[in-house]
Amino acid sequence: MTPLRISIAAAVAAVILxxxxxxLIRSRRxxxxxxxxxLLTGLVIFVLSAWRGLLGRxxxxxxxxxxxxxxxxxxxFFVLLVLLHYSTVISKLSDQNRVLAQRLALLExxxxxxxxxxxxxx
Amino acid sequence: MATRxxxxxxxxxxxxxxxxxxxxxxAHNEEGSVGSVLRELRSLEPGFEIVVIDDGxxxxxxxxxxxxxxxxxxxxxxxxxxxxxxxxYQYARDNGFDVAVQVDGDxxxxxxxxxxxxxxxxxxxxDMVVGTRFAAGGGYRGTRLRRIGIHIxxxxxxxxxxxxxxxxxxxxxxxxxxxxxxxxADYPHDYPEVEATVLAVRHGLRMVEVPxxxxxxxxxxxxxxxxxxxxxxxxxxxxxxxxxxxxxSTPLEEP
Numbered sequence: 001m002t003p004l005r006i007s008i009a010a011a012v013a014a015v016i017l018x019x020x021x022x023x024l025i026r027s028r029r030x031x032x033x034x035x036x037x038x039l040l041t042g043l044v045i046f047v048l049s050a051w052r053g054l055l056g057r058x059x060x061x062x063x064x065x066x067x068x069x070x071x072x073x074x075x076x077f078f079v080l081l082v083l084l085h086y087s088t089v090i091s092k093l094s095d096q097n098r099v100l101a102q103r104l105a106l107l108e109x110x111x112x113x114x115x116x117x118x119x120x121x122x
Numbered sequence: 123m124a125t126r127x128x129x130x131x132x133x134x135x136x137x138x139x140x141x142x143x144x145x146x147x148x149a150h151n152e153e154g155s156v157g158s159v160l161r162e163l164r165s166l167e168p169g170f171e172i173v174v175i176d177d178g179x180x181x182x183x184x185x186x187x188x189x190x191x192x193x194x195x196x197x198x199x200x201x202x203x204x205x206x207x208x209x210x211y212q213y214a215r216d217n218g219f220d221v222a223v224q225v226d227g228d229x230x231x232x233x234x235x236x237x238x239x240x241x242x243x244x245x246x247x248x249d250m251v252v253g254t255r256f257a258a259g260g261g262y263r264g265t266r267l268r269r270i271g272i273h274i275x276x277x278x279x280x281x282x283x284x285x286x287x288x289x290x291x292x293x294x295x296x297x298x299x300x301x302x303x304x305x306x307a308d309y310p311h312d313y314p315e316v317e318a319t320v321l322a323v324r325h326g327l328r329m330v331e332v333p334x335x336x337x338x339x340x341x342x343x344x345x346x347x348x349x350x351x352x353x354x355x356x357x358x359x360x361x362x363x364x365x366x367x368x369x370x371s372t373p374l375e376e377p
Contacts, residue, residue, distance in 0.1 A: 022364065025360075025364050026364050026367050026368055028368075031311065032311075032357050032360050032361045032364075033311065033312060033357060035360070036353075036356065036357065036360070039360075095199075096198075096199050099198050099199050100198055103198045
């Protein structure tokens with residue numbers, strides 16, 4: 001069984017994480033679509049730290065002798081998941097950024113041509 | 123014969139300048155339907171100017187719209203329906219339109235129903251009119267999952283705006299200048315219709331639903347699949363919940 005103090009500390013940390021995420025969404029510094037994975041992380045950690053029997057059973061299932069390590073492994077797994085998600089988001093953003101730069105450069109060139117050739121070329 | 127709209131417009135703006143009305147047509151890979159949507163719009167609503175927002179299509183959507191002679195805005199990449207529609211509202215705001223109507227490029231919104239959307243606006247009873255598939259007189263058949271989702275949203279939104287709302291996911295809407303200015307400045311992402319309704323009401327704008335018939339999509343497929351529906355529900359419910367704790371302060375009056 002997880003020591004009670006570890007459970008309490010983990011549950012408090014999870015609740016703080018959840019509150020910070022909700023406040024970030026509320027103040028529009030975090031979009032809902034990027035918050036969902038974070039919220040899931042906070043919820044899972046909270047449930048497993050509050051429901052100590054479940055954590056114990058999960059640890060037994062995968063052969064972890066000390067249940068609190070299962071909590072940390074799970075937290076690490078979620079952090080990896082969030083990072084992977086961010087890598088895909090960054091890839092998409094850099095792709096879109098390239099397209100934007102190209103469109104802007106082409107537009108600028110067209111504006112130049114229009115200025116040289118008179119307004120009828122616009 | 124004068125249409126109801128012309129009569130209303132004549133009585134409503136007697137002595138003033140003519141109302142400028144815009145149809146915003148968001149289209150993402152709708153080459154099979156956008157042409158007929160534009161033809162219908164022009165013949166049924168000649169008083170409307172039309173802008174097509176091509177949301178990063180990879181097919182001939184933009185080319186077809188340009189050949190039709192309407193204004194076309196090509197987004198450099200796919201922004202999703204929220205970003206596309208908001209671009210339309212920004213175009214409406216910047217070009218001094220008084221009324222904007224959203225008409226999907228996939229053909230599901232029947233231009234014959236536009237008059238019914240306009241009436242509450244022109245009579246000054248509403249700032250935003252939503253064409254609903256569920257109120258008496260409308261007809262809708264969709265998958266069960268979609269219908270359940272639509273009903274859950276209807277219940278939640280009705281509670282939030284303290285009025286009965288039957289169809290929160292309908293994108294067939296008409297708005298006046300005040301509302302289009304709000305949407306140009308602030309419009310939700312991804313799946314915007316549900317949140318936009320609450321956003322407008324929270325800003326003190328009056329929303330009215332009007333029953334309309336919608337058509338089955340002519341071509342293409344709906345972007346909403348089963349897994350996405352679940353994501354959609356969770357995301358929108360989260361946004362609605364958090365919206366309760368937001369202070370809204372987008373100015374609605376002209377600067």
